[in-house]
Amino acid sequence: MEALLYDSLPDRKVQCRLCAHRCVIKPGRQGICKVRENRDGMLISRVYRKLIARHIDPIEKKPLFHVLPGSLSYSVATVGCNFACRFCQNADIAQLPGERSGVLPGDITPPEAVVRAAESAGCRSIAYTYTEPTVYFETALEIARIARERGLLNVFVTNGYMTAETVEMIRPFLDAANVDLKAYTDDFYKTRCGARIEPVKETLRAMKAAGIFLEVTTLVIPGLNDAPDELAALAGFIAGELGPGTPWHVSRFHPVYRLTDRPPTPVETLTAARDIGLAAGLKYVYVGNVPGNGGEDTPCPGCGETVIRRRGYRILENRLENGRCPDCGETVHGIGLS
Numbered sequence: 001m002e003a004l005l006y007d008s009l010p011d012r013k014v015q016c017r018l019c020a021h022r023c024v025i026k027p028g029r030q031g032i033c034k035v036r037e038n039r040d041g042m043l044i045s046r047v048y049r050k051l052i053a054r055h056i057d058p059i060e061k062k063p064l065f066h067v068l069p070g071s072l073s074y075s076v077a078t079v080g081c082n083f084a085c086r087f088c089q090n091a092d093i094a095q096l097p098g099e100r101s102g103v104l105p106g107d108i109t110p111p112e113a114v115v116r117a118a119e120s121a122g123c124r125s126i127a128y129t130y131t132e133p134t135v136y137f138e139t140a141l142e143i144a145r146i147a148r149e150r151g152l153l154n155v156f157v158t159n160g161y162m163t164a165e166t167v168e169m170i171r172p173f174l175d176a177a178n179v180d181l182k183a184y185t186d187d188f189y190k191t192r193c194g195a196r197i198e199p200v201k202e203t204l205r206a207m208k209a210a211g212i213f214l215e216v217t218t219l220v221i222p223g224l225n226d227a228p229d230e231l232a233a234l235a236g237f238i239a240g241e242l243g244p245g246t247p248w249h250v251s252r253f254h255p256v257y258r259l260t261d262r263p264p265t266p267v268e269t270l271t272a273a274r275d276i277g278l279a280a281g282l283k284y285v286y287v288g289n290v291p292g293n294g295g296e297d298t299p300c301p302g303c304g305e306t307v308i309r310r311r312g313y314r315i316l317e318n319r320l321e322n323g324r325c326p327d328c329g330e331t332v333h334g335i336g337l338s
Contacts (some may be wrong), residue, residue, distance in 0.1 A: 001045045004018065006043040022163070034080060047139070050139075053116070054074070054075070059155075067125070068124050068153065071123070076129075079133070093241060095257075120276060124336075159180050160180065167203060178201075179216055180218070183246055184197070188224065220253060246284075250274060
C-alpha cells in the first residue's frame, strides 16, 4: 500500500511527513519506525491492514475516564512505533520491527470487518492503541471513516509525535485521544525515547484547537521525571494550554523491557503528583496502576463530591445526570458521561 503524506525527492529519495521525525529515506531503506519503506521512490506501509491485536477493552483501560464511562472499546493495533522508549510496556509488538527483519506479522483485516466486529461486541468506540497509531495511520484512517459513518467514536492512544498534516487529516474522524506527555524536559525525550518534546506539545495544542477531547498520561518514573518542579511545570502546561478540564493520569511505573534498574513508583510519589496537578488548577487528576486507593474516582469540579467511583477498569457508581453533578448541577467535562 502506498503511504500517505510523503514527498518525492531527487535520486528516488522520499521524505515522510507523517510523524515529527520527518525521515528522509533512501531507496530500499526504512524510516525510524521501520514500518514505512522506500521502494524505488515510493513510500509504502509495511503494516497496511496487518492487525497484530484485536481486543475488546473497557474504555477506562486506555485510559479514557471522560469518554463514554463504563463502555466497551474495540482495540486494534499493528506492530511498530516511532519511539524507542526503554520503558516500553508493549515492547513485544511495538518494538518488534526494529528487532526483527523480514515480513512483519499481522492478519490482513479489511476495515469493514473491524467495524462489524466492534458492533457485534456491543462496543461504542474503536481505539487505536497498544502501539503507536501514527505508524499505521493509513489503516486507522480507513477504519475511522467507516466507524464515524456507523455512529462509533474513534479514539487514539498516542505518543503525540505526529505532524500538523497528520492531525488535520484525522481531525474529522477523531473524537478523543489520550496523549502520553512522558516528561517535561527535552533531555528525557532525547535520551529515553529518541524524540523531542516540542512536537508532542504542538500536537496537543493542535488537537485541542481541533475540538478533539484530550486526556493526558504521564508514567512517573523514579529519578527520571518525578521531580516536583518538573511535574508542576507539566501540570501547568496542561492547565494553561489545554484547559483545567483536561484529565491528567499519573501512572505507576513498573520495571520492564530495558529499564529494570528502577523500582516501582512509590504510591506517595503519585499522591504528591496528584496534589501538584490539583494545585496547578487541574480539575481531574487520576492515579493509575494503583487500584483501590481512591485516585481513580471522578470529583465534581463544582462542589467536589464524587460523581463516578471506580476500581481499576470497573465503574462502581456513576451518579451523573445528563453529564451534570446531581448535587450542584455543575457540568463534568467529557463525552457521553451519563
